[in-house]
Amino acid sequence: MDVNIIGFSTLIKKECARFFSVYLQTIVAPVMTTFLFYVVFTTVFSGTRAEVFGFPFVTFLAPGLVMMGMAQNSFANSSSSLIVSKMMQSNLSDILMAPLTPFVILSGYVVGAVIRGLIIGFLSVVVLMLFLHIPVSSLAVIMVFSFLGCTLLALLGFIGGIWAEKFDHLSAFTNFVITPLTFLSGTFFSIENIAPFWQKAAQFNPFFYMIDGFRHGFLGVGDSNLYIGAAMLIVCNIVLWAGCQYMLHVGYKIKS
Template identity: 40%
Template sequence: MQQQGESGQPGMRRFGWVNWLGLHTLASREVKRFAAVWTQTLLAPLVTAALFLMIFNIAIGPRRGDVMGVPFLHFIAPGILMMTVIQNAFANTSSSIVISKVQGNIVDTLMPPLSASELVLGYLAGGIARGTVVALTIGVGLALGLGIVPQYPLLTLLFVVLGAALMGALGIVAGIYAEKFDQMAAITNFIVTPLAFLSGTFYSVQSLPPGLMQVTHLNPIFYLIDGVRFAVIGVSDSPPMLGLGVVCASVLAVTMLAWWMLKTGYRLKS
């Protein structure tokens, strides 16, 4: 449906090339949605990360020794941070879309004068905000509990934002594809969780057999985990700049897929 701008000519946006008011409204809604239940979306990830570290320390920490020249807990801590970030960014965008589809109010998001690009950016804003806040919360916990302070803070933030953007975009794709909560749970359990756990979070990929190591290098989540590990403690299994390139390309590809699905109304418009 065409809009009339301030000049009265059809096709012109009242807000210029970008509907800043609509974009801000959607982004604010997505941020407020997770902030309203902060004990579930912000506090729970911190507790989960702490439990992971405690359990691994009790189970194998004392016997494991150093990994790549750093203590075992210090080695896995950045991976746990990034794993928590990507899980929360994915959950934020995917749950927002699936809940709207199941409740039948997705039309409230699709009907306003928002382009596909603005819808993608609005949803991503919520996922990135949630992922970044979770990262900062866990980062403070690591600094206080283990004395881990990022060696390269800006690079750490860059990987966190890119990781949240990648999984936020994947959450949009999954949310559009899934028709009900069961399908969303299947995507989470059989795609997102294995990608996160089998990405070098708890181990160095150098210890894997050659075939499995090559498969791991095809997983973009591996480069997120490895990049954050380098930025935080200065060790990595692959060149950080290679990982940054792979992650940027992955973000672009998945974001474009999400844009196409919203542009065409795939599984959204009958």
């Protein structure tokens, strides 16, 4: 496969420059949101919630909050970039006409979104560690699930950005798909503490494996098997990647 390295790197630079140009909105604000979640939960539940996996509730909660911020912003980066290019700047055609294959175009958008997610995750952990002791069990596990999770959401964001014909469509995609899957994924709780039906349902939710695996990297324990979780995320990413490439290849909603 021929890869236009210059075009690929330029597209990544464009995506990074886009979110760095408004860093207060795209980086600082998400980190602050994660910190505010921590403050609220600490204020409300400090000393009143039982330990989870042998850790204080806020320690259990912190990795989930970080992963949630990473995932949501990876989705927001690729989806907003595409819909702004389509609806406001009308420059998506410039990228489509460039000598770039669907693989290179998709890779550029996904890498840009993953970079933003990883930056937000790193800064969120640094900020939370100023106020809370968060153990680190395995840096390798943290990095693997960070990458797989951010990639998953970047691909979903790409699909949402291509599919949406106006901002209301993208909001609906976020509100009815991304947010429910995130909140039902064990971000705020262990699935051991919920009804059996929802425990079974969580096992079919890739967001659950994303957050549980990331948390496992810090705490060394979790609700699921790491290898099953990683395999689930890899399969989901492969399927979504193939779908995104097909949408680009046929010009779904982007070629007239």
